[in-house]
Amino acid sequence: MNFLTLAAKNLTRRRGRTGLTIIGVAIAISVLFSLLALNSGYEKELNKEVNSMGVHILAVPKGCPYEAASLIIHGGVIPKYLSATDLDNVTRIPDVELATPMLMHQFMKKDEKTGKSTPHIIYGIKMEDMLQLKPWWKVEGRFLEDNETRVMLVGRDLADKENLSVGQVLPVGPAKEDFTIVGILERTGDQDDQFHFFPLEEAQRVFGKEGKITTIAVKVREVSRISDVSEEMEKVPDIQVVTMTQIMGTIMNLAGSARSLLLTVIAIALIISAFGIINTLLMSVNERTREFGMMKAIGASGSDIGKMVLMETVFITISGGIIGTLAALVGSSLIESFVKGMLPYSPAGSLISFSPELVGFSLAFSLFMGLVCGIYPAFLSSRLSPMEAIRGGME
Numbered sequence: 001m002n003f004l005t006l007a008a009k010n011l012t013r014r015r016g017r018t019g020l021t022i023i024g025v026a027i028a029i030s031v032l033f034s035l036l037a038l039n040s041g042y043e044k045e046l047n048k049e050v051n052s053m054g055v056h057i058l059a060v061p062k063g064c065p066y067e068a069a070s071l072i073i074h075g076g077v078i079p080k081y082l083s084a085t086d087l088d089n090v091t092r093i094p095d096v097e098l099a100t101p102m103l104m105h106q107f108m109k110k111d112e113k114t115g116k117s118t119p120h121i122i123y124g125i126k127m128e129d130m131l132q133l134k135p136w137w138k139v140e141g142r143f144l145e146d147n148e149t150r151v152m153l154v155g156r157d158l159a160d161k162e163n164l165s166v167g168q169v170l171p172v173g174p175a176k177e178d179f180t181i182v183g184i185l186e187r188t189g190d191q192d193d194q195f196h197f198f199p200l201e202e203a204q205r206v207f208g209k210e211g212k213i214t215t216i217a218v219k220v221r222e223v224s225r226i227s228d229v230s231e232e233m234e235k236v237p238d239i240q241v242v243t244m245t246q247i248m249g250t251i252m253n254l255a256g257s258a259r260s261l262l263l264t265v266i267a268i269a270l271i272i273s274a275f276g277i278i279n280t281l282l283m284s285v286n287e288r289t290r291e292f293g294m295m296k297a298i299g300a301s302g303s304d305i306g307k308m309v310l311m312e313t314v315f316i317t318i319s320g321g322i323i324g325t326l327a328a329l330v331g332s333s334l335i336e337s338f339v340k341g342m343l344p345y346s347p348a349g350s351l352i353s354f355s356p357e358l359v360g361f362s363l364a365f366s367l368f369m370g371l372v373c374g375i376y377p378a379f380l381s382s383r384l385s386p387m388e389a390i391r392g393g394m395e
Helices: 003-013 015-052 065-074 083-091 127-133 155-160 200-206 221-236 242-287 288-296 303-331 332-340 356-382 387-393
Strands: 058-060 096-108 117-127 138-140 153-154 169-172 177-185 198-199 215-220 238-243
Touching: 003 015, 015 242, 015 303, 015 332, 015 356, 058 221, 083 096, 083 215, 083 238, 096 127, 096 200, 117 127, 117 200, 127 215, 155 177, 177 332, 198 200, 215 221, 221 238, 242 303, 242 356, 303 332, 303 356
Parallel strands: 117 198, 153 177
Antiparallel strands: 058 215, 058 238, 096 117, 096 215, 138 177, 153 198, 169 177
């Protein structure tokens, strides 16, 4: 007896009911696939965004670390400094991929039209280190060299506001030394658009801060190691630590809550689909009791009938799994747009992450669901006696 052929024919005899059951399975698998892909993509993009901040940890002089970090991020000047010894101590900590010193200072620039002086923020940086921290930086003109003198980069917003251009010369510092703008950063959308950037040693020389640094920006090898590295950095004298993940902490909590919600929705969808399959199969068994009786009367065993019913279930769930997975793939852009509109915060990249493993899992789960849902109807059909089944079907 060819159970595959027989099961397929039985399903085509009840096309409407079979079609609705397959659609129910397809919806459940589509929800499963979409939400798992969304969960994976959301976490991946969130971690990528934490990494794209460049700096994972800021080391600041002892005092009020959060106030100091806020001042540094937004261009304020703090009165205390760190030293080259502090930098060496941080660099030697395991799992520190990069530790780069920075010096922040202000200078007053006089507006020739109004005569008013406004404060401008200068960052003394190691250019090579900054390009490792922020590889997305692009520039009109060129970047600095660490050994250059009397050169600067400026942020795009600052350049637009002050009508600055590449090649322009600005007087800077107590001695009003002329500095040439060699590059203008393309817009980044953050505070970098507002600053001047000098080679570190040149900034220290101009403002008389030789050997002094305002902060140490640290990038760790793995985001998961930020906490361990922070604990080690706290052991360095004169240093207090602020991690960028503290800024992202609330967002990470939102991701955890979203994950719980997604798993709940998945569970509900699958339970509803499973009950729909079982109900359909039980109705089919009840309607076909006479058919099963006749099959037993001509020599079919109970296990043969059970296998046939189980095979029908597998046909339904596998078909639904394939249709649901394809539907999720086709409709991924709509799902992503909807989710981004609902979430209070979403990363800039794609929130849906597809993988062959996820496709395989969805199809395997649809097969598993078919086997589980088909066991009870198959067991009932295999237990029918020929005479009772024929008599029950004639009544």
